[in-house]
Amino acid sequence: MEILITTLSVLGLLATAILIGTRGRPQRLFSQGAESLGRIWDNRGPLFWVMACVLLALGFLFYFYASPATRIGAAQPIPFSHQLHAGVKAIDCRFCHSYVARSIHPGLPPVEKCLYCHKYIIANHPEILKEHNYFNTDTPTPWVKVFYVPEHVMFNHQRHIRKEIACESCHGEVKQTERLKGKRFKMGFCIQCHREKKANLDCWLACHN
Ligand code: HEC
Ligand code: HEC
Ligand code: HEC
Ligand code: HEC
Numbered sequence: 001m002e003i004l005i006t007t008l009s010v011l012g013l014l015a016t017a018i019l020i021g022t023r024g025r026p027q028r029l030f031s032q033g034a035e036s037l038g039r040i041w042d043n044r045g046p047l048f049w050v051m052a053c054v055l056l057a058l059g060f061l062f063y064f065y066a067s068p069a070t071r072i073g074a075a076q077p078i079p080f081s082h083q084l085h086a087g088v089k090a091i092d093c094r095f096c097h098s099y100v101a102r103s104i105h106p107g108l109p110p111v112e113k114c115l116y117c118h119k120y121i122i123a124n125h126p127e128i129l130k131e132h133n134y135f136n137t138d139t140p141t142p143w144v145k146v147f148y149v150p151e152h153v154m155f156n157h158q159r160h161i162r163k164e165i166a167c168e169s170c171h172g173e174v175k176q177t178e179r180l181k182g183k184r185f186k187m188g189f190c191i192q193c194h195r196e197k198k199a200n201l202d203c204w205l206a207c208h209n
Contacts, residue, residue, distance in 0.1 A: 146182030
C-alpha cells in the first residue's frame with residue numbers, strides 16, 4: 001500500500017514537473033528533449049558527472065532511508081503503538097512480554113493484557129472494540145511477527161537478558177517507534193557482539209543446529 005502511494009505521488013510530481021517545464025505542451029519534450037539531452041551528453045564535463053553521482057546517491061539514500069515504504073513497519077490488526085505505551089505511558093516491556101526472561105520465546109501479549117487497562121480506558125474506542133471482539137470470540141489477535149532469525153538458528157532471550165543486555169541493543173528504539181519495523185538478523189550482528197563481550201563464538205555448537 002505505502003509503495004503504491006509513493007509511486008503514485010512520485011509519478012504525479014514528475015508529470016507536474018514535465019507540464020511546467022514544457023509550458024503545458026508535453027509533446028515538446030519529445031521533439032526538443034531528445035535534442036537537448038543529446039547536447040548535454042555531447043558536452044558532458046566534470047559537472048555532469050558530479051551531478052549524475054549526486055543524483056544517484058540521493059536516489060539510493062531516499063530508497064533505503066526516507067521512502068515511507070521502508071520507514072514504516074508492518075501494519076498490525078490493531079494499530080498498537082509502542083511509542084505511546086512503552087514511551088509516553090512508560091509501561092514496562094515485561095508487563096506485556098512477560099516471558100522474556102523466563103522462556104526462549106518472550107511471546108506477544110494475549111488480549112487479556114490489553115483489556116486489563118482498556119476495559120476502563122477509552123473502552124469505546126473503535127480499535128478497542130476490536131479487542132473486545134477478539135476476547136469475546138476467543139480469537140488470538142493475529143499480530144504480524146516482524147523479527148526473525150533463520151530457521152536453523154537457536155536464539156535464547158533468557159541468556160542475553162541475564163547478562164543485562166538492553167532490549168534496544170537488538171530491537172532498536174522501541175519506545176520511540178509507532179509501528180515496529182522488522183529486521184532480519186544477520187549472523188555478523190550476533191558475532192560482533194559475541195566477540196566484544198567474549199561470549200561463545202563456536203557457531204555450530206552454540207547457535208546453529
Ligand atoms: C541479543 C539480542 C536481543 C535482545 C537483547 C532482546 N531480543 Fe527480543 N528478539 C531477538 C531475536 C533474534 C528475536 C527473533 C527470535 C525468534 O524469532 O525466535 C527476538 C524476538 C522478540 C520478540 C518476538 C518473540 C515471539 O515470541 O514472537 C519479542 C516480543 C521480543 N523479542 C522482546 C524483547 C524484549 C522485551 C527484550 C528486552 C527485555 C528483548 N526482546 C531483548 C533478539 C533480542
Ligand atoms: C497499562 C495500561 C495499558 C495496557 C496494558 C494497554 N494500553 Fe493501550 N492505552 C493505554 C493508555 C493510557 C492509552 C491512551 C488513552 C488515551 O488516549 O486517552 C492507550 C491507548 C491505546 C490505543 C489508542 C491509540 C490512539 O491512537 O488513540 C490503542 C489502539 C491501544 N491503546 C491498544 C492497546 C493494545 C492492543 C493493548 C494490548 C497489547 C494495549 N493497548 C494495552 C494504556 C494501556
Ligand atoms: C502494552 C503492551 C506492550 C508493552 C508495554 C510493550 N510491548 Fe512490545 N509488543 C506488544 C504487542 C501487542 C506487540 C505485537 C504488535 C506489534 O508488533 O506492534 C509487540 C511486539 C513487540 C516486538 C516485535 C515482536 C515481533 O517479532 O513481532 C518487540 C521486539 C517488542 N514488542 C519489544 C518491546 C520492548 C523492547 C518493549 C519495552 C520498551 C515493549 N515491547 C513494550 C505489546 C507491548
Ligand atoms: C549485544 C550483545 C549480543 C548480541 C547482539 C547477541 N548476543 Fe548472544 N550472547 C551474548 C552474551 C553476553 C552471551 C553470554 C551469555 C551467558 O554467558 O550466559 C550470549 C550467549 C548466547 C548463546 C548461548 C551460548 C552458549 O554459551 O551456549 C547463544 C546461543 C547466543 N548468544 C545466540 C545469539 C544469536 C543467534 C544472536 C543474533 C541473533 C546473538 N546471540 C546476539 C551477547 C549478545
